[in-house]
Amino acid sequence: MPGPSRFRLSRVRVAVGWAAGAVVLAIAQPRAETLLAGVLLGACGEAIRLWASGHIEKTETLATGGPYAHTRNPLYFGSLLLAVGLAVAAASPVVVGLVFVYFAAFYPAVIREEADFLRAKFGDVYRAWEAQVPAFFPRLTAGGPRSSTFSWARVAKNKEWRTAIALPLFVLALWLRSRL
Numbered sequence: 001m002p003g004p005s006r007f008r009l010s011r012v013r014v015a016v017g018w019a020a021g022a023v024v025l026a027i028a029q030p031r032a033e034t035l036l037a038g039v040l041l042g043a044c045g046e047a048i049r050l051w052a053s054g055h056i057e058k059t060e061t062l063a064t065g066g067p068y069a070h071t072r073n074p075l076y077f078g079s080l081l082l083a084v085g086l087a088v089a090a091a092s093p094v095v096v097g098l099v100f101v102y103f104a105a106f107y108p109a110v111i112r113e114e115a116d117f118l119r120a121k122f123g124d125v126y127r128a129w130e131a132q133v134p135a136f137f138p139r140l141t142a143g144g145p146r147s148s149t150f151s152w153a154r155v156a157k158n159k160e161w162r163t164a165i166a167l168p169l170f171v172l173a174l175w176l177r178s179r180l
Helices: 004-027 032-053 074-090 093-132 152-157 161-179
Strands: none
Touching: 004 074, 004 093, 004 161, 032 074, 032 152, 032 161, 074 093, 074 161
């Protein structure tokens, strides 16, 4: 069972992320070229998140197909690409530092907490998949059993539309910030 400090961290990470986003908007110094580069990187992150959301049925079955054959945490890896993309778009070394601190503070504990839960729930099936697929940084070739398939209904059920909408809105806010 995860320790209490990890449990609290996993519960506040989204709220802290939104607060960090407000800070990013306040200190951003975006330029046309940084916005373009950041949008491209952020779009790659959101594409990975969409792909992953179409495979996962949270706490019901173990997703091992699609991006889950490359990394056990494609949603988090996609989030990292999104955040780095927004940091590039913001063109601020302070924002890059905030992204690093945010991910270092939250994601190792959250990944461990989820791995413990999945190991307890899915036992040997999880352990076999865990042995073949890296925890975070993806491998180029697929590994593991690859039993899940993509479904747009799962994307909707997992409410990935919220992140898909937030990305262009945040970029629009950065673009408006660049006009000031």
